[in-house]
Amino acid sequence: MIAAEVPADEWSNVLIDVRGEGVRRLLWALPVVWYAVCPDRPLLLVMVRDPDGKQSDDFVFSTNLAMSPEMVASACAGRWSIEDSFRNVKQLLGGQDPQSWKDKGPERAAALSLWTYSAVWLWYVACHGAQAPWQPRPWYTAKRTPSFADALAALRRGLWAGRIFDASDPRSQLAKFPNALIDALGEAA
Secondary structure (H helix, E strand, O other), rough: OOHHHOHHHHOEEEEEEOOOOEEEEEEEEEEEEEOOOOOEEEEEEEEEEEEOOOOHHHEEEOOOOOOOOOHHHHHHHHHHHHHHHHHHHHHHHOOOOOOOOOOOHHHHHHHHHHHHHHHHHHHHHHHHHOOOOOOOOOOOOOOOOOOHHHHHHHHHHHHHHHHHHOOOOOOOOOHHHHHHHHHHHOOOO
């Protein structure tokens, strides 16, 4: 049975916790056996639907059949920020490919990547707070909160501007260095 075939009266209209905010969702749950993944015991399948239809349906599985569907949906929503952090550490800081493979090197490289991620966010919050230092994009006019890529670009812009302008005489040609180039350097990896 797919989500479109579930009768409307079988969905539960509940309030779930999505990263600290109560959000209204429709839930439908069923114990299933997924032979390819976990053939020895049943899993709890929870389908999560946005009643307004703005977001696509989510399909969430749990090995704990005693958990309520609301708890499964909330736990999955709370996990998203963790998964996003891991993705950013791997893709934007290079944490997926450490250059050391001996002894505790990979563990230390992973810890350093996660520490750097935290340090960038701490710097960003301390220096920019609620300001929006990211460059406006015509395709994303509704953006209200920064991403880690925005925080990293802001840090790079600050470092490049400091390197170029602090060492130069204000009357030199470097003082006329275009801000567009600083912004481009900040966005570059």
